[in-house]
Amino acid sequence: xxxxxxxxxxxxxxxxxxxxxxxxxxxxxxxxxxxxxxxxxxxxxxxxxxxxxxxxxxxxxxxxxxxxxxxxxxxxxxxxxxxxxxxxxxxxxxxxxxxxxxxxxxxxxxxxxxxxxxxxxxxxxxxxxxxxxxxxxxxxxxxxxxxxxxxxxxxxxxx
Numbered sequence: 001x002x003x004x005x006x007x008x009x010x011x012x013x014x015x016x017x018x019x020x021x022x023x024x025x026x027x028x029x030x031x032x033x034x035x036x037x038x039x040x041x042x043x044x045x046x047x048x049x050x051x052x053x054x055x056x057x058x059x060x061x062x063x064x065x066x067x068x069x070x071x072x073x074x075x076x077x078x079x080x081x082x083x084x085x086x087x088x089x090x091x092x093x094x095x096x097x098x099x100x101x102x103x104x105x106x107x108x109x110x111x112x113x114x115x116x117x118x119x120x121x122x123x124x125x126x127x128x129x130x131x132x133x134x135x136x137x138x139x140x141x142x143x144x145x146x147x148x149x150x151x152x153x154x155x156x157x158x159x
Contacts, residue, residue, distance in 0.1 A: 020057050025065055027073070036069045039078055043068070043085060044095045052095055 021040075027033040037054060043064060045056035053061040053068075064085070071081045082094070091097040099107050142150065 020053075020055050020061065021065060022062070025062070025069065027069055032069070032072050035078060036065070036072055039068050039072075039081055040065055042095050043082075044093055046089065046093065 021037075027036060040054040041052050043053045045051045045053050045058055045061040045064075047058035047060050048056045051061075053064045067085075068081055071084060076084070085093050091100075091103055097103045097106055
């Protein structure tokens, strides 16, 4: 019984990504449908922003899925479909925007922040190490009276 429930759970969880595409959107031509699916996986849902239109149930995602299929039926190539969407919505419509002047901050921003964080940590730990070294140097310098008193205390403890 548990195996059946586990299997059913796996089937349901694995089919969530395909649930967004409604049956009335699916094209009769399997080759065109495969191209539409390949394209829609890389197109951002402008409502959800972190999902592809293939995964999203938003109305705009549905409209974009239908638009992609209409363009493919009209004979557009995959590149033409993407160019059309980018001309209407900008590079943001792509889940992986192209690397160019206007989008370089999207690609290099995380690396820049990481490098700044590493530099900040290096500076912090070097300063801290220098402060600890200065503190330990000054505390290790005992006057001759303090040294004699320390030796007496240590000798007393040893006996």
